[in-house]
Structure formats: C-alpha cells, structure tokens
Amino acid sequence: MLDIALPKGRLGDRVYGMLKMAGYECPSIEQPDRRLIFENPETGVRYFWVKPSDVTIYVEHGAADLGIAGKDILLENRPELFELLDLKTGICRMAVAGPGDFRDSRERTLRVATKFPHIAGSFYAEKSRDVELIKLNGSIELAPILGLSDVIVDIVETGKTLAENGLTVLETVCPISARLVANPASFRFKTEEIDTLARKLEEQIS
Ligand code: PRP
16 A cells, blocks of 8 residues: 555645546545545555645655655755655746845845745855845735835745735746655655556656
8 A cells, every 4th residue: 555645735636636547546535525534445545635735744754655745845844755756737936026126235134034944045045145034934925015024935836926916026046846755765665666656657747
C-alpha cells in the first residue's frame, strides 16, 4: 500500500485526477462527504486530504510515503525529502510586488512583508540588500497599502489580487509548481512501487 498525502482544494482535486488517469483510482475519494482518508486495495493506494502547507510534514515524518507539495513550501521549509517530479500544474510565481510608483533606495532598509521569510531572505541576501522581514500569515497585500511594509514577496497566480489592491509585480523571484515528493525511507523500501507511480504520473503530464 502506498500512502499519499494530497493537498485539500483545487490543486489536490486536479492531481487526484492525474493519479486516477495514471491507474491509481480510488472511487471512495470521489464521494461528496467529509472523510479525510480513503483507500483502494485494488490499486494499492491510500489517500489523505491534508492542509496544503502540512503535506511535507506528513511525508517528512513518514506518515505518508508520497505527497504533493508546492515548490514554494519546499523552498521555504526545506524539508528532508526527495523531490521526484515536477507535475507542471499549480503553476504560479513568487514575486516582489508593491505600489507601481515604488522606487527602492539603498540608503534605507527595505521593509518586506511575506509569508515566506526564508525565500525572501535568500533572494535579498543574494543581492546584498538589507531588508527587514515582516512575517505575516495571509492577506499580505494589505501591508504596503497600510504602510506596514514597502513591498511584499508573495505568490502571484492570475495577478488579480495585486491588481484589485492597486499593487503591481516589481520583480520575479522564481517560478512555482506542484511537485511529487517522497519520504526517503519509503523510497528505499518501496522503490519499485514509487518509481512506477512516478513514471505513470509523468506520462499524464505530457
Ligand atoms: C494567495 C497569494 C495571493 C493570491 C494570489 O493567497 O498569497 O494573495 O493567492 O493569487 P492571484 O494572483 O490569482 O490573485 P491565498 O488565496 O492563499 O490567501 P492568503 O491571503 O490567506 O494567503
């Protein structure tokens, strides 16, 4: 049996669709109820719905063999797990955004609000830019509007949230997409099953 942590929400639904097409169907997960765990002994999979930011925690601790996690979470939390496949879905980018007329000045520390302090910290460290990182947990776009920060580092998908709050992308930090990740010990003990799943899933991508 392969234990797979799926991120609850649109991305998880989409990836389950890919797994189903790849031969890892589990009819009970398609029922409209509130259960969180589903298994299909015939295809040898057990799925769990978990909060997207918790997927790597389940996989890192071995509570799941495999999981689907955004590259943003992997870059931010640097969990000890294997990244097996870029699923080419959940595509967005990490970007610096702020008011369109914002002009940076090296004479002062740049105030950056973000849910991703490691990603933002590394990005500015590479440029040797002094920053004050302000860690928020959501609604990041409010920070420059209310003067809490100069800019934000956040996920941009359609750009709608930025546009509707009068902000614009100033710089791209990196592209983001969903990844198939594996617990290293699971990978050692279930190499064949995991390799087969990754290969079949890869066929669905193209
Ligand atoms: C994310 C991100 C942006 C928004 C970007 O927020 O932090 O706010 O999505 O998407 P868009 O470019 O398509 O508008 P999320 O929905 O996770 O909510 P949050 O504010 O609670 O982080």
